[in-house]
Amino acid sequence: MDELDRSIVNTLQDGLPLCEEPFAALAAALETDEQTIVSRLARMLDEGILSRFGPLYNAERMGGALSLCALSAAPEAFDAIAERVNAHPEVAHNYEREHALNMWFVLATEDADRIAQVVAEIEQETGCRVLQFPKQKEFFVGLKLEV
Amino acid sequence: MNEVADRLDDATRRLVAATQEGLPLCARPYEALAARLGATQESVLERLAQMIDNGSIRRIAAVPNHYALGFRANGMSVWDVADEAATACGREIGELPFVSHCYLRPRHLPEWPYNLFAMVHARCREQVEAQVERIAEILGPRSRGHDVLYSKRILKKTGMRLGREI
Numbered sequence: 001m002d003e004l005d006r007s008i009v010n011t012l013q014d015g016l017p018l019c020e021e022p023f024a025a026l027a028a029a030l031e032t033d034e035q036t037i038v039s040r041l042a043r044m045l046d047e048g049i050l051s052r053f054g055p056l057y058n059a060e061r062m063g064g065a066l067s068l069c070a071l072s073a074a075p076e077a078f079d080a081i082a083e084r085v086n087a088h089p090e091v092a093h094n095y096e097r098e099h100a101l102n103m104w105f106v107l108a109t110e111d112a113d114r115i116a117q118v119v120a121e122i123e124q125e126t127g128c129r130v131l132q133f134p135k136q137k138e139f140f141v142g143l144k145l146e147v
Numbered sequence: 148m149n150e151v152a153d154r155l156d157d158a159t160r161r162l163v164a165a166t167q168e169g170l171p172l173c174a175r176p177y178e179a180l181a182a183r184l185g186a187t188q189e190s191v192l193e194r195l196a197q198m199i200d201n202g203s204i205r206r207i208a209a210v211p212n213h214y215a216l217g218f219r220a221n222g223m224s225v226w227d228v229a230d231e232a233a234t235a236c237g238r239e240i241g242e243l244p245f246v247s248h249c250y251l252r253p254r255h256l257p258e259w260p261y262n263l264f265a266m267v268h269a270r271c272r273e274q275v276e277a278q279v280e281r282i283a284e285i286l287g288p289r290s291r292g293h294d295v296l297y298s299k300r301i302l303k304k305t306g307m308r309l310g311r312e313i
Contacts, residue, residue: 012209016170018192018199023174034174041209042172052210054169055195061202062159068252068264086303094302097223099294101259103302104223131259137234137251139241 001049004032008040009050065112066092068135069119070101071128078102081126090118101131158186159203162194170207218268222275222295224282225261227254232289233262239285240265245278260292272297 001009007030016022023034030037044050059066073081078096085091085105094105107115119130161184171179181191198204213221228236233251240263241249248266265282269275279295 009209009211013211015206015208016176018177018196018207020177020188020192021175022177038172038174044209045169045172048212048215050209051212052169053172053208054166055163055198055207056205056210057163058202058205062163082302091303093304095298096300096302097296097298099296101296104296105303131255133252133264135250135252137237139237139249139251 001044004030004036005040005044005049008037009044012041012053059108063111065107065109065115066135067107067115067119068104068133069107069122070104070131070133071122071126072101073103073126073128081128084125085122088118088122090114158194159198162191213268217270220269220272220275220297222267222269222272222279222297224265224267224279224293224295226263226265226282226286226293227260227291228263228286228289229291230262236263236286236289240282243278243282243285245269246282261294267295 011026011030017025019025021034023037027034027037041050041053045053071081071085082094082096082103085103086094088107090107090109092106092108094103096102097104107118109115109118115132115134119132122128123130162180165180165183170176171183173179175188177191177195178188181188184191195204195207199206213219226236226240237249237251240246243265245267246265247268248264250264251262252264254260254262267275267278267282269278275295275297279293283290283293
């Protein structure tokens with residue numbers, strides 16, 4: 001990554017303008033031209049430096065539901081439990097964390113009622129109690145990594 | 148923050164599906180997107196603006212891959228703050244540049260006293276610790292206790308289905 005890559009990433013984390021030629025609108029500030037921005041973006045997506053470029057949707061505002069959940073899996077059963085949890089398509093991501101509550105996953109469903117059903121299924125399949133941590137309030141979301 | 152969620156009409160659903168992999172990469176991306184949808188650029192720009200307005204789209208932006216950029220340590224810091232102070236605390240912590248997500252969530256007493264969650268990203272664990280220390284200073288006596296849960300392994304990570312993206 002060179003200086004220009006970094007400026008492009010830093011600038012585009014804030015957002016792309018909504019206009020017919022949005023890259024041209026940014027080119028002057030970045031001291032380059034629109035074609036260069038587009039090809040740098042394509043390269044950085046290709047190399048995995050960027051994981052996405054596009055609209056970032058807010059599932060909850062679109063009628064969907066999300067809930068963070070956690071459970072405590074015994075070490076010897078951990079992988080088998082992870083496999084059962086992950087088998088649910090509603091599990092969007094799942095992390096092992098260093099804590100007595102060692103498995104933390106996010107359920108994403110198209111409608112809110114489905115969350116409780118999936119939790120009940122996971123509890124039944126794993127024998128583990130699932131704690132739910134639905135968000136009650138969200139503060140500024142959008143890490144800006146200065147690269 | 149409580150307005151009724153945008154109902155997913157057909158046009159919105161198609162727009163979401165068409166941008167599942169991202170925005171077309173060309174000088175006129177909204178025109179290219181409109182072509183994919185068989186719609187006019189004007190109507191696509193209008194719909195996107197509306198969805199940004201009502202919060203269905205947070206922004207149209209580049210999402211860096213933390214890991215590829217060297218931000219390999221992440222800690223979920225969790226704090227026990229009094230309910231009446233929680234909103235003020237959340238606002239202050241959510242503004243910190245190294246905090247990616249900051250949420251108020253329910254406690255599960257007695258085993259889980261924490262109600263404020265702040266995800267911290269850094270290049271190494273020492274840096275995460277320093278940032279957590281910084282949060283502790285800001286909260287001062289408003290924090291009655293905290294913990295940091297480091298991630299050990301990603302067990303699953305998928306994009307969201309239908310049109311969901313977080």
